[in-house]
Amino acid sequence: NAGVTQTPKFQVLKTGQSMTLQCAQDMNHEYMSWYRQDPGMGLRLIHYSVGAGITDQGEVPNGYNVSRSTTEDFPLRLLSAAPSQTSVYFCATRESGGANVLTFGAGSRLTVL
C-alpha cells in the first residue's frame, strides 16, 4: 500500500498562475483533507471531504478550490496563486468512524513568486 501520495513535492509558481496539487490514497478512506503549514502558524485546515461528492470548508479556504469525484482522489486547486499561498501543503485521510486518527502524505512545498 502506498498510503497517501502527494504530487508534486516541489513547485514554483508566478503570481496569478493556476495549478493543482494532487492527493491520492489507496486505503479506501472516506475522509480526506488538506492542511497548510506555515512557520509559527502550525497546521491549518483548508478544505475537507467526508466522501465522494461532498466537500466542506475549513479554517482557511479562500483562494483554494476542491472537488471529490472519487474516493481515491482529492485535488486542491489554486485558481490564481498569490505569494501568501507560499506554504507546505499536506493531504491527510482517516478511516470512517474510529478515533479521527489522520494519515498524512509527505507534503508539497509551494513557492509563489
Added chain:
Amino acid sequence: SQKIEQNSEALNIQEGKTATLTCNYTNYSPAYLQWYRQDPGRGPVFLLLIRENEKEKRKERLKVTFDTTLKQSLFHITASQPADSATYLCAHSTGNTPLVFGKGTRLSVIA
C-alpha cells in the same frame, strides 16, 4: 472555536532525561487529544491518542496524560534519545469534527 496551545516552541533536553511537552485547549466537550511526531521535510505521524475519560496512556517510552479539569495534556518521553529529536504536535477533536492542531514543540535531545 477550539484553540490548542503548545506552550513551548522549542525544548532542549539532555539524553537520558524525561522530556515533558504541554498542550492546553480552550473549550471543554467530549473529546480526545492526539499527539503526532513530525520530522523535517515529512508529514506528521500519529503517536498516541487519549480519550477524555482516560487519565493516562502509554506506549513504550511514551506516556500521555489528560486532565479535563486543567484542560491540559502532557506528553512524556522517558529515557530520551537523540533520535527522539523532532517536532511534536498536539491535536484536538470533538467526535468527527476536523482535527485542530497546535503549533508544535520542537524537541532537541542533546547527547
